[in-house]
Amino acid sequence: MTLDMLSLLLISAPVGLIGALTGLGGASILIPIMVLCGVPVKEAIASGMVSVIATSSGSASAYVKEEIANVKIAMYLEMFTSVGAIIGATITTIIEPVYLYFFFALFLMTSFLKLKGRPEPGHFPAEVLSKISHWLDLKGSYFDEARNEVVPYIVHRPMLGGFGMMAAGLAAGMVGIGAGAFKVTVQENVLRMPPKVASATSNFIIGMTALAGTSVYLCSGLLNLTLVAPMAIGTTLGAIAGGRLLNRLDDRLLRGLFFSVVIVLIVQMLYKGVASW
Amino acid sequence: MIRHGAGSGEEKLEAIISYVLIVGVVTSLVLEAIGLFLFYHSYGILAISYNSRIILRANNFFDFLGRLFSPQFSGRSVRLMTVGTAILILTPYTRAVLSVIYFASRRNVKYLAVTLFVLVVLTASMLMR
Numbered sequence: 001m002t003l004d005m006l007s008l009l010l011i012s013a014p015v016g017l018i019g020a021l022t023g024l025g026g027a028s029i030l031i032p033i034m035v036l037c038g039v040p041v042k043e044a045i046a047s048g049m050v051s052v053i054a055t056s057s058g059s060a061s062a063y064v065k066e067e068i069a070n071v072k073i074a075m076y077l078e079m080f081t082s083v084g085a086i087i088g089a090t091i092t093t094i095i096e097p098v099y100l101y102f103f104f105a106l107f108l109m110t111s112f113l114k115l116k117g118r119p120e121p122g123h124f125p126a127e128v129l130s131k132i133s134h135w136l137d138l139k140g141s142y143f144d145e146a147r148n149e150v151v152p153y154i155v156h157r158p159m160l161g162g163f164g165m166m167a168a169g170l171a172a173g174m175v176g177i178g179a180g181a182f183k184v185t186v187q188e189n190v191l192r193m194p195p196k197v198a199s200a201t202s203n204f205i206i207g208m209t210a211l212a213g214t215s216v217y218l219c220s221g222l223l224n225l226t227l228v229a230p231m232a233i234g235t236t237l238g239a240i241a242g243g244r245l246l247n248r249l250d251d252r253l254l255r256g257l258f259f260s261v262v263i264v265l266i267v268q269m270l271y272k273g274v275a276s277w
Numbered sequence: 278m279i280r281h282g283a284g285s286g287e288e289k290l291e292a293i294i295s296y297v298l299i300v301g302v303v304t305s306l307v308l309e310a311i312g313l314f315l316f317y318h319s320y321g322i323l324a325i326s327y328n329s330r331i332i333l334r335a336n337n338f339f340d341f342l343g344r345l346f347s348p349q350f351s352g353r354s355v356r357l358m359t360v361g362t363a364i365l366i367l368t369p370y371t372r373a374v375l376s377v378i379y380f381a382s383r384r385n386v387k388y389l390a391v392t393l394f395v396l397v398v399l400t401a402s403m404l405m406r
Binding site for chain 2: 005006050054057061062064072075078135137140207210211213214221223224225230236
């Protein structure tokens, strides 16, 4: 199958929608599809990085306005993710493309971490802060519509969480995805942030991480306008529609969709890797 | 009605950032869409090209910005898509710059240092060859 800009745009929109519904992000799904259609893996990854800036900045705007994303915690964590993204993107420009198929499959597997048990809501008491959390005021609150109350929270283990976010940034920079599932897992399980705040803050951080990676790809001549433009437009429109649809769909359906998509993508990238070996 | 929590406690910064992000994304995507339309209108094809004219390449991001209006990006369609991509890349960078200015104006030394660190890392990545 050969892609042109129109077909890429038309594929990107539903993929952006599925990416938003599953929490994987459009680029994670679209890059393997592009590779399957014959787009060189490094150019697909670089274009994916630009579309990640568009989708994450678009959705983060609403989360910040509604005060769900915590900008102070995000800025602290960006110190780690931006460094990780530059290292990751630099590795991608150096290594043989065949390894990227396997790394992509490996990082997709980290998405399953999201499905592991998360702390129950309400287990985030505003108790004693760690020294760094106290010094940097790493705490906040948000209004939970489902619980109809304001939920306070504080950040635990900020250094450990910071290094976890650096690993997430490295993965994102290396394979051109947002690595949102990995970031949310670190924020929920290490930093002990409430799930909704973790998702919203992760979205906010992803744009900055992607920027750090994109700069590296620009210097390497991997940004192709005929891939970037349709991909950015399509995935962003799809993500907006997905965001509106998300609360109306059953959790079991979303979980089934997530499993199906991730498994197909992992098998496809592994197959491509083995075939190119 | 949306009820708010305290968020991070920096309501003014949150409002500025929210505005910058949405304006940046909408502007860039509109330019990209017009560029795509004009590309089809001019050349009658929508094939994915690997022509060097379509590939963005520069010594670094600031060099790329300087070349935006050079003959390398000839033709309205390619130029519009290039400017749209540049605005998209600049959107998170702009919010990093504004965050530094905000915390400097509030004399919040801790977050001035945090945001300055992020801005320096981003600027370094944009200056990398």
